[in-house]
Amino acid sequence: MSLAGIAQESADEMDSLCSFQTGDEWFGIDTRKIREVLGELEVQRVPMAPAFIAGVIPNRGDVLTTLNFRALLGLPEREGQHPVLVLEDEEQGERFGLMVDAVGGVVTVRGRMLEQNPSTLAYRGKALFDGVYKMPMGLLIRIEPSKLRPMRLAEIGLLRSSSRGE
Amino acid sequence: MDELTKEFIAESQEGLDRMERCLTDLEQRPGDGELVGEIFRAVHTIKGATGFLGFNRLEKLAHAGENLLGALRDGRVMVTESLINGLLELMDGLRRILTLIESTGGEGTRASDDDSRLIGLLVALNEAGVSEALQAAASASPGVEHVAAAMSSVPESGANDKTLRIDVEVLNRMMNLVGDLVLTRNQILRTDTVASNFPELARRLDGITADLRETVMQARMQPVGHLFKKFPRMVRDLAKTCGREVRLEFTGQNTGLDKSLLEAIKDPLTHAVRNAVDHGIEAPVDRVLAGKATEGCVRLKAFHQSGSVVIEIADDGAGIAMERVKAKAVERQLVTVEQAATMTEREALQLIFLPGFSTAAAVTHVSGRGVGMDVVRANVEKVGGSVEIESRVGCGTTLRLRVPLTLAIVPALVVRSGGQSFALPQNALMELVYIPAREMGTAVERIGSAQFYRLRESLLPMVWLDKLMGFAPGVTAEREGLYVAVLEAEGRRYGLVVEELLAPEEIVVKPLSATLREIGLFSGATVLGNGTLAMILDVAVAAERAGVKASEIAVVDAVVERHEAGVMGEASFLIFEDRLGERSALPLNAVVRIESVPLAQIEYASGRRLLQYRGETLPLRDEGGVIEELRAADEVGGAAVATILICAGGADGMHTTGRVVRRVLDVSAGRLLDDTMASEGARLALVGERLTTVSYEVDGGVVWGEVA
The missing domain is CATH 2.40.50.180 (CheA-289, Domain 4)
Structure with a gap:
């Protein structure tokens, strides 16, 4: 569905987003697409994996691939434990984790507050972001989990430069 | 695709699977009315459902088939080879349409999706006498190639891979266990870890978990027969193509195997059966010359053996001619002439697992295209299994695929x-x-x-x-x-x-x-x-x-090396002490592993010492009374550890035993002394220039060294 389509249909609908922080920015993901919010935990690294993958975590009997959101945004890595959001891509039925700096709370937004990605945004942002909400306290960047699907990220070649090396 | 259509496809595929089985049976027992009834029902069910689902093409074809089967049921048409061929084609046709519906949602409208030829054939079979039907079959059908193409082009149904039929009984048991699990959790939530009944709750949780795991595994188990059922048809077509007469026999179809493993060994098994028919069984003329019945036999046998499932494919064909294997290996530069000359039969047999090896004198379109036994072995090894082969010239070849019960x-x-x-x-x-x-x-x-x-x-x-x-x-x-x-x-x-x-x-x-x-x-x-x-x-x-x-x-080097070592009487030995102060040794290749086992794990049954080891029960031999000594010395702790050599025994390496030793001393090369020094199955050897008692194998069973 195109971005304009989303905006039109949901112009007056209320959406609840879960907000989280990475770097200096705040982001939001539709709460219906979040399966679970895990507290601070250690993510097991996977050798030879692309840089945007933080590693794997055990979750409800499965081993989930976990993305490093800082790496996706091109920020330097931070040591230690981080909260992880468990997201689900409904089309593919694939669950995966998203490692972020901090989790905020649930915010309610109106569809009409959504602004398309500003045209001056870097390519990296365009590929990941879904638009921006103009909130009273600042901007909230909307993230669509299906755009973060690990396989898609691997395919579009974003951040190919990885820790791969002999 | 809506649920109804999905269900319809899954059900129809199952019906066609049944039909396939019945058709090949029908050829053996033409008079069996029950088989005809079964086939009729499969086609009839498809036709019935197509009407309201709106699949016209499928309906037309099924209708033509139903008419023919109706005539067959009423005895107006007799079972002939051309009739069976026609019905098999009908089945392929129905399968093709079902697959098309499953992948595209529609029945297909291209010119190649026209069934009029097939329907014509069915009508001709129905109306005309046998001779005319034969003609129709010959003229209308490009014959075997067509069937072969259909065989490879019809992919396995996706619906069948994703859904699983499960016994309601098993499902109920799972539900009960989950209920127990919830109850136990509730109790645990209400107590804390210092409560007196906590250990008991933990134990119950442990029990429920184990039961649940077993039940779920059981639910995933599918009878191996599911794999076998497509073979009658395949063998029948293949035998026709190659001009062989082949009978297929099954045993142990009910042996359970995890569904994912079943999928994994499907291809290797198919390959092995093809090999047996194409390369194994000789042409009828050759069989008569060899004094065998014209009809060859391929036996598929599945059974459990020590924690794994073994599937055996045995044929009573020509067997593998070692000379040809060796010649081929030399020709392909896999071994040198000298190496080939010194190889034993067993070693030479291993050559067929090398990549790029095929003994088929002529490349037929069925096999001999270079995709050989190495792929079979690789596929089976991928799931943690192994492949063994046995062959006797003139008597046949037996291939054994050994796979674990579960991958999980x-x-x-x-x-x-x-x-x-x-x-x-x-x-x-x-x-x-x-x-x-x-x-x-x-x-x-x-x-x-x-x-x-x-x-x-x-x-x-x-x-x-x-x-x-x-x-x-x-x-x-x-x-x-x-x-x-x-x-x-x-x-x-x-x-x-x-x-x-x-x-x-x-x-x-x-x-x-x-x-x-x-x-x-x-x-x-x-x-x-x-x-x-x-x-x-x-x-x-x-x-x-x-x-x-x-x-x-x-x-090959390793094989030859071992071989040469055998000739010279030189070999590597594992030297250990079991009786106090006496050096004993075993050939190194007979020792699989050395394990340290806590005494508590050694169990007793009817006076024998046993060890549960990787899903097998090993008999333990304790020549030097080590266990008793350890036990005596370990009155208090119960933490004593015994050193046990895990030994493969028997010609097939199947009879694993454990041997309790005082301590392991060394690994060294040594030489067996002359037989004159032998006594009661034990031989003396010079290992590291010292006299050592060696236990060795006789006639496939391990004979253990007695006091020399």
Whole structure:
């Protein structure tokens, strides 16, 4: 569905987003697409994996691939434990984790507050972001989990430069 | 696609599967009315449902088939070969349409999707007499090629792979167990860990978990017969193409095997059956000349054996001619003429597992296209199984595929490198070697940047796990010695250098996401006992990445070396002490592993000592009364550990036994002394220039050394 389509249909609908922080920015993901919010935990690294993958975590009997959101945004890595959001891509039925700096709370937004990605945004942002909400306290960047699907990220070649090396 | 259509497709496929079975049976027993009824019902059900689902093409074809089957049921048409062929074509036609519907949602409208020829054939079979029907079949059908094409082009139904029929009884049991689980959880939530009934609750939880695991595994088990059922048709078509007469026999169809494994061995098994018909069974003329019945027999047999499922494919054909195998291997430059000349039959048989080997004198369109036994073996090994072959010229060939019961839980060794844990599957692990720092200079050889370890007179390529994983060097620079895990997969053998060896564990394999699978080095991940995750190393891929080649020469060299050693009476022995002060030895190749086992794990049954070992029950031999001594010395702690040699015995290596020893002394080369010194099955040998009693094998059974 195109971005304009989303905006039109949901112009007056209320959406609840879960907000989280990475770097200096705040982001939001539709709460219906979040399966679970895990507290601070250690993510097991996977050798030879692309840089945007933080590693794997055990979750409800499965081993989930976990993305490093800082790496996706091109920020330097931070040591230690981080909260992880468990997201689900409904089309593919694939669950995966998203490692972020901090989790905020649930915010309610109106569809009409959504602004398309500003045209001056870097390519990296365009590929990941879904638009921006103009909130009273600042901007909230909307993230669509299906755009973060690990396989898609691997395919579009974003951040190919990885820790791969002999 | 809506639920109704999905269900319809799954049901129809099942009906067609039944029809296939019945058709091949019908050819054997033409008068069986029940079979005809069954086939009729399958087609009738499809036709009935198509009406309201709106699949006109399917309906037309099914209708034509139903008319013919109706006539057959009423006895107006007789069972002939051309009739069976026609019905098989009808079945293929129906399958094609179903597959089309499943993948595209529609029945197809292209010119090639026209069934008029097939319908014409069915009508002709119905209306005309046998002779005319025969003509129609001959003119209308391009014959066998068509069938062969259909065989390869009709993919397995996706619906069948994703859905599973399960006994309601099993489902009920699962539900009950889940209920228990919830109740126990509720109780645990209400108590705390210091409460007096906590241990009891924990025990109950443990019991429920075990039961639940078993029940779920049971639910995933499918009878092997599911795999077998497509073979009658395949063998029938194949036999026709190759001009053979073949009877197919089954035993043990009800043997259960995990669904995912069933899928995994489908291709290797199909290949093996094709081989048996195409290469194994001779043409009828040759069979008569050899004094056998014109009809050859292929037997498929499935059974459980010590924690694994064995599927045996046996034919009573010509067997594998060793001379031809050797000649071929020399021609393909897999071995030299000298090597070939000194090979025993058993060694020569192993040659057919080398890549690029095929003995088919002529390349037929069925087999002999280079996709050979090496692929069969690789596929079976991929799921942790093994392949064995036995053959006698003139009597036939038996191929055995051995696969584990389930893929979900595998024994593994956990190792560490670069601060991370990795799991190595035990089935690929040959042995563990520790190289102390002082021996590093002599034991590790260098050629350029490659390093090798001298393992019993052969060079073992060494692969550093941390380098393989791209960890920064330096993390593991200084160490006192090297731990080397000797691994083998798909004919590649190498030593993996790891930083630290942790415990062996039964691990539960979790699949990885597609992104991580792309790395290739890992076949999965697992949660260890301490709660952390470990990646499971794909031993074959790791070898490939590190540049370890599946060297045919090395395999053959090893075989020849062993052979030569046998001629000279020279061999490597494991020397140990069991009776106090006496040196005993076993040929090194007879010892599979050396285990340290807590005394508490040794069990007794009707006066025999037994050890539960990797799902098998091993009889233990304790020549020197070591266990009693240990027990006596260990009144208090109960923590005493016995050293046990796990020995493969028997010609087939099947009868594993354990031998309790006081201590292991050394590994050394030695020479057996003349038979004149032998007594009661034991022989003396000079090992390391000292007299040593050697137990050795006689007639497939292990004969143990008595006092010399």
